[in-house]
Amino acid sequence: MAIGKLYIGRKVRDLRQENRATQAQFAERIGISISYLNQIENNQRPVSAAVLLALAEKFKIDLSELSGGEGDRLISALSEALTDPLFDSYSPSLQELKLVAQNAPGIAHALIAAHQAYRHNSEQLASIDDTLGRGAGLTENTPYEEVRDFFHFVDNYIHELDTMAEKLAEEIGIGDNDPSAVLSAYLERQHGVRIVRNVSDDDIIRSYDHQARVLMLNAYLPAPTRDFQIALQIAQLHAGELVDQIASNAGFRTREAYEVCRIGLHNYFAGALILPYRRFMDTARDVRHDLDLLSARFGASLEQVCHRLSTLQRPGMKGVPIFFARLDRAGNITKRHSAAKLQFARFGAACPLWNAHQAFEMPGRINRQLAETPDGARYLCLSMQVSKGGRGFRQSQQHHALALGCEVSYADNFVYADDMDLGNRAAFDPIGISCRICERTKCASRAMPPLKGRLVIDHEKRAVLPYGLKEN
Structure with a gap:
């Protein structure tokens, strides 16, 4: 490449x-x-x-x-913002975007924030929402979006938390013994917290009584979820001060965003404790990123494993650059991170040709795809369906698709690529990032014209799409 x-x-x-x-x-x-x-x-x-x-x-x-690093993500976000018709008279070259992202990242972030505020306001106006006129809050990022961008632009890696969690994992023997027993024993020995199982039929996963020092866990939780919740409680008690400091230094505009970030940071510590950096990365290399083997080796869920693989960005000790996303059935991306060149769209649904959507059609298996984006970059893409939620006939479950992959130049690190024809360009499916910014002019799966595409209308002919797109 x-x-x-x-x-x-x-x-x-x-x-x-x-x-x-x-x-x-x-x-x-x-x-x-x-x-x-x-x-x-x-x-x-x-x-x-x-x-x-x-x-x-x-x-x-x-x-x-x-x-690599933040530059690629910043260029992607900046490029997507500038495809808006608002900037119809200006189409920056890749070199211009690189110069701004690398020389003046603060200006790039400001432009992205301004564009996001503009979109929020435009969407409210378009829907004639009852909340119009209630103040400037309409144009601001939601707390969730603000925190999402925080993790996105720090490469989804928090060094201080990661190293603290790794040190604790080594001290208490994570990876050498049953994680549930190790975590439970440490929580009681070090923090005086007992674990009690809640057998009621409500949907509470965990509940912590600070005064009684009791952590109540739903008795029907699968083992990986139960272990994660214990690790989360340890995160709050062991790394609470550091979490508060990191969240405070992030400079969020609202208290809500600060609190949402604290949740994310506690979750980050819990994941890093269960899957300690060096041990997990070395094992991933040894088993060639076999997700099932990693899950069994660490007693973790597939989602925990996939998410952790996307955070292996420690300076001087980086893992394979991986992209990771979680989608619901409507195509909404509820988790996203990419250490690879592929960056997910900030607005709109994901490309319908991406195999992430096929996971719901083939539950219980890992689906593989060779894909190529309009810029010529090629990827190995994996997807699978996972389910979570309560157990029992009357308990609802949530189903998600997990998507994981890397640039094809790293595919040899994955067992899933062994029998795939990586050298045959015809074996790669053409995919995009999102229809609203995709450059492909002849895609039958297109949901909408690209924002800056010029339509060609022929009333005498009709193809799969009711319009054509003018070639640049």
């Missing part, structure tokens, strides 16, 4: 300043001229392969930290 020119001036400048070096000192250390370094830092010239290797050798950094 071809790698485009890298303009990473801001990252190089930050690296130089972290090492308290002048341009002359830094240039001499990596073997280039001061003028070349100055051009790199001002994004006037791309970084060559030789300079990248010198940076990695001299400063012991992971090349993927320079070339």
Whole structure:
């Protein structure tokens, strides 16, 4: 897969300043001229392969930290915002987007926030909602969306929490013994909290009595869910101060967003405790990301395993760049993260040609797909249906599709790719990100025209779609 020119001036400048070096000192250390370094830092010239290797050798950094990370996600979000008809007279090039994201990320985030506020207001006006005129709150992100973006732009990896959870997992023996027994014993020994099973028929999963130091868990929970809830209680007691500090430093606009973030951070710690970073990543490599084996090895659910794989972004120790999403039957993406080039749309439903939707048709199996996006990037995509909820005839269950994958250049790390024809371009299904921004002009599964697409109407002919799209 071809790698485009890298303009990473801001990252190089930050690296130089972290090492308290002048341009002359830094240039001499990596073997280039001061003028070349100055051009790199001002994004006037791309970084060559030789300079990248010198940076990695001299400063012991992971090349993927320079070339990937937040930049790809920020470019994707910025590009999607600028496809809005509001900006119909302006179509930025990829190079322009890269320069803004890398040189002025604060401006990029501000534009994305402004566009999201504009969309919220437009949607309210379009639906003639009764809440019109109640104030500026209509144009702000919801607390949930604000927290979602927080996790998205920190690469879904919280270093302080992850390392704290890993240290605790090592101390109490997670991975060597039955997780339920280990977690329960630690909770009672260290925090004086007893676990009681609730056999009532209500839908309460967990309930903690702070005064009595009693954690009540639904007796019908599957083992992975029960263990996660115990780990969550440990997170609140063991990492509570750190969670509060991280949530406070995030600068959320409302108390609601702050509290939602605390929930997310507690959940993050719980997942990192049950699936400790190094042990989990090494095992994933050993079993070649066989999801069933990882689930059995750590006593975790498939969703817990998939989610954790998408968080393996520790600097200097990154796992395979993976995208992960959870969808409901209506196609709503209720969880999303991508460490890969593929980025999920912030608005609208996912592409109907993506195999994530097929998971509901074939429960109980892992579905595979080779897919190619309009930019020519190719992916190995996996999907499966999972169910959660109460047990018993009268208890409702929720069904979701999990989607997981990587760029095809990493497919050899997955057991699922062994018998697939990765070298045959014809084996890859054409998919998009979302119909509203997809560039494909001849897709029979298109739900709506692209926002910036120019329609071609022929009243004498009718194809699968009632309109054509003008080729750029």
